[in-house]
Amino acid sequence: MGSPSPADQVSRRAQALAGHLRGLHTSMEPSLSPSPCLQYSPPELASPPSDFNLSDMRKLMDGHNLQDRDWLFGLMIQSKLFNPRVAGGRVFVSPDYNQSMEQQREMTMKRIHYLLDCGVFQEWLTGRGPEVEMRKFALHEVIGMYDHSLAVKLGVHYFLWGGAIQFFGTKRHHDKWLRDSENYVIKGCFAMTELGHGSNVRGIETVTTYDSKTGEFVINSPCESAQKYWIGGAANHATHTIVFSQLNINGKSEGVHAFIAQIRDTDGNICPNVRVADCGHKIGLNGVDNGRIWFDNVRIPRENLLNSVADVSPDGQYLSAIKDPDQRFAAFLAPLTSGRVTIATSAVYSSKMSLAIAIRYSLTRRAFSITPNQPEVLLLDYPSHQRRLLPLLAKTYAMSFAANYLKMIYVKRTPESNKTIHVVSSAFKAILTWHNMRTLQECREACGGQGLKTENRIGQMKGEYDVQSTFEGDNNVLMQQVSKALLAEYIAVQKRNRPFKGLGLEHMNKSCPVVPSQLTSSTLRSSQFQTDIFCLRERDLLIRFAAEMSQLQAQGLSREYALLQSYQLAEDLGRAFSDRAILQTFLDAEAAVSSGPLKSMLSLLRSMHVLIILEEDASFLRYGYLSPDNAAGIRKEVTILCSELRPHALALVSSFGIPDAFLSPIAFNWIDANSWSSVQPQQGATVPLQI
């Protein structure tokens, strides 16, 4: 079995070299003329050996549960259900996206049952504690690398349905629902959004009343816009759902609450008084059966109210320790942060896959001779191609550290850290998914037409991951919310005349950092300068944002309208906060590594990550943190960093630890993979599987 560990990838390098020397890579048929033609030369031949240890780098990147990850990679590669295909003598696994939506959904279910039988989901709902949660995250990340639909379908069931019961429910719910859910006997979905209300959960129109005569809640969809919409699992498979609904008790609305309702019996028939329809074909995630649900006086036992925050007594009295409906509502949403955590981490793994494929291809594909009668130039030897891919590679390292930090604070959460987790997960979800969409687009274009072939994965992932920009919050709106939280901190500090504490804002207590007007290469690469300029920007934008808000309110605008007007400063500030926080996670990761080639490589990657932000984000020039001269110097330094990273590009994507089978034909011998012999099905089948 092809283990994905960097150690094996070193041996892959040796094999590739040996194979190449023996001439095994020629793919010409004997009948064809022996004139000199293109031959595939593996990326290892275009890359000097790297001086850092790939296994150590992978440990830093994945962060945790490496053995569990490799075990799961192996389970998927071994199973026929995961659609293994041979190309160029290698096995690749990925779904058949030429299948109809209906077929993709069926395959997703089969894959879930296989993974279930293998024990992948053990303890996902009955276990507790950071270790269990980290294992769950790791396995979920690996699943997402195979197919986003599979990860999302599981995420809905285990993270949303299961999480709602864990967090909103109490012992009676845990005892009754968690084990059957973990074993996928009960299949749950999560009916929060409606046709008329997505982000604005507070505005949902589903209404639940209590009938004290029978001790039941009665759930209703009072109008078409109240139909539950986008509910993953609802269209075909879910047996139960969490229902978010307004709760009306004795004619008084108590706000949004969560209930458990059954929607299908064990034979898959829709329950009485429930209507279900399909959301139809989507541009990705067609393996997820998103559906719509209407409730017509659906009666559920009183015990099905998830009552961690509020309860209704048998005689119909509303009881809650939290008197303020806004606070009650916030308490309902807080545990859902896990959604943003998994979105952020899956975005990083999608970026890694696309970069591994595009960079390997760029080390084997040539185009145009620059000097007459000389071989064509490798794509990655073009300065412009380096500039397209290598900054994204460095940023993906930064995003990995950010994702690892986010997971860590999530699994170690306390009531005190809730606010930090909320703000950081909002910020990182937006930044990491933006980065992913951009990386996918750039990698797809960097592969030319090959980037459009579904078998090469990158282009397909664009459709599969596009949802990330808007689900669990539109990214732009999340940036505004981050800034709103920072503003609240700022105002509190001003009012109470106390220092900043939390959200990483402690730097605001010091004097404003001074950035030198002349920026040498060594200044640009120093962590001091990098930290300073990010802090400078965050500080200045926060002060500007507070000033603009206060000015608008002084002109008579309400706080809400002022926020709407100040969205541009808010979005710039949200990015400033995120960049500073992500850099901090990078520096923390670096600090834990002892001196040597690995640490030097991290330092190079960090400098590229920071300088590309300084080059690309116009806010540094717009608000005067950098002069045009500075900008010119930074652009030059980025070019130099590109040439310094170029020799390490292969090692850096190998360190992602992605098994060969999860990459795609253009990442390996694409001439063999496209040869005539590979077209003949009988021949293809006789190629020995390299697993």
Place this chain on the structure above:
Amino acid sequence: MGSPSPADQVSRRAQALAGHLRGLHTSMEPSLSPSPCLQYSPPELASPPSDFNLSDMRKLMDGHNLQDRDWLFGLMIQSKLFNPRVAGGRVFVSPDYNQSMEQQREMTMKRIHYLLDCGVFQEWLTGRGPEVEMRKFALHEVIGMYDHSLAVKLGVHYFLWGGAIQFFGTKRHHDKWLRDSENYVIKGCFAMTELGHGSNVRGIETVTTYDSKTGEFVINSPCESAQKYWIGGAANHATHTIVFSQLNINGKSEGVHAFIAQIRDTDGNICPNVRVADCGHKIGLNGVDNGRIWFDNVRIPRENLLNSVADVSPDGQYLSAIKDPDQRFAAFLAPLTSGRVTIATSAVYSSKMSLAIAIRYSLTRRAFSITPNQPEVLLLDYPSHQRRLLPLLAKTYAMSFAANYLKMIYVKRTPESNKTIHVVSSAFKAILTWHNMRTLQECREACGGQGLKTENRIGQMKGEYDVQSTFEGDNNVLMQQVSKALLAEYIAVQKRNRPFKGLGLEHMNKSCPVVPSQLTSSTLRSSQFQTDIFCLRERDLLIRFAAEMSQLQAQGLSREYALLQSYQLAEDLGRAFSDRAILQTFLDAEAAVSSGPLKSMLSLLRSMHVLIILEEDASFLRYGYLSPDNAAGIRKEVTILCSELRPHALALVSSFGIPDAFLSPIAFNWIDANSWSSVQPQQGATVPLQI
């Protein structure tokens, strides 16, 4: 039949208002509670009547052949082949993208035969002259609005296969092939790119020799990398192909030439010595059967060499009036510019579709109350939402004028204008397709989850149009080529001490424009300032680029290596050239309109188009053309322009003249379209078709 003309769209407004007042838009079922719920309110109710004439605006936008366009829209809406579906009481047409690749290809062929029978392709190959070409462009644009696959499949046959015979062939080819091709009896494809060589056509490896004993050419694929790749039509349907190949005569390579070869007989069987394979599933364009072709000593008659540039005599002598192989090669590629023209125009129409849908939705969808107990705010009343969509709307107007100009210079081409057409088509293809991809992404996100539903078209178009960024040249590389051409002009002017003439560079002969340091609103909106700052940037970047190139060459780099190093300046300059040239097309279009509301609206759109470039393109700050203070003023002005355009947004997308049936359910009553009654197939079928 729903005519797409703006006049009818005015009447749609009247109907919508009347319908709304009569309460016909309520979609509640009687059994549901009568509590106040969301009701659909049409976009017309959120938009004051516009003061400009929509029909006149549409004439400006489409530019030509409006009746032909409307006739073709009607043909498609009327036919069951175009997959009409009812949603919310309206008919929508678009392909069923849940079909497999194989099914999509079959439907594409059926649609082609229907359009053929309707006479759509009359004179597409046998006609000549600007009028015929403009009609062909117009109809092709309309076809692309239905489905990009259908347009691309037709483009390969009529523009590439047919165009190659028209341009590379001589009378003997025209007489023999054009009529049967126009009637689709012969189905052509265009085998230029190979597995090993895409953009670098000169490097292709297919080899053709001449056998004077039989008077035949012999075509060979000497190795796997020489297989023809991405050949649209090759996988399933094409009977003939243009083959690009190296021509070897008496052991001497004469460079790339084009030949006609048959690949299938009339029954669809592959011809002897030809092998064909499929390129497989793609992330879009699955209605196009892209394939691969190998040639094994395929013999074709001597007359099948397309001999407008060079010929081989019966006894095997190579004859060409053009002695320089580079010039011969250029002569072969020049007529292919039509590909870039159609890509650029189709990008504009795709942008129009997505904006029409997203803006109509944003005028009916509400989210969040800003003031307690008040209705939620319409998406397009959020300043941030205006900022996302309205600049793209203004830019789409600019891109329309650019596309119309490009078509005009193409159909009026002369040998003298070839260089201009080549440079302008390269520049506009890149800018217009980048604009399209960005517009699609922004519109999809602006529609939230609805943007991911295939039926709502925007998200699906992202996959279908993604190919545009790289086919007929990677956009970044095209920008570099534009700058290379500008540099050649610059050097020629310097050497010969003559003024600039052509490519719009005449402004370089005048003194450098001076931009005021204080930019008032009226300055920012003046065409003088707008022209000046674009000229200033182009001039400065051209001078910088020339200086850097000369410096690098003085350091010993070859011209080719210097170009590789200077790619960033080259790309910035390419954008500067394009922005200046596009603004000129806008100003020319505006100048032809007499004073009045239409002209005022154009002026507003132009200002938005220019100011958003000044705000977003960091080069204005980077190179010091604008100060941070200027940038702040421009940002404010953009916000003001957004609020000024907001009331006209609906009228501006209505002026695109797109029939309702070509939009999508969220552009109309999306509550009705999603109602339970629409789920029941029998009910859906009884809704009278509004065609």
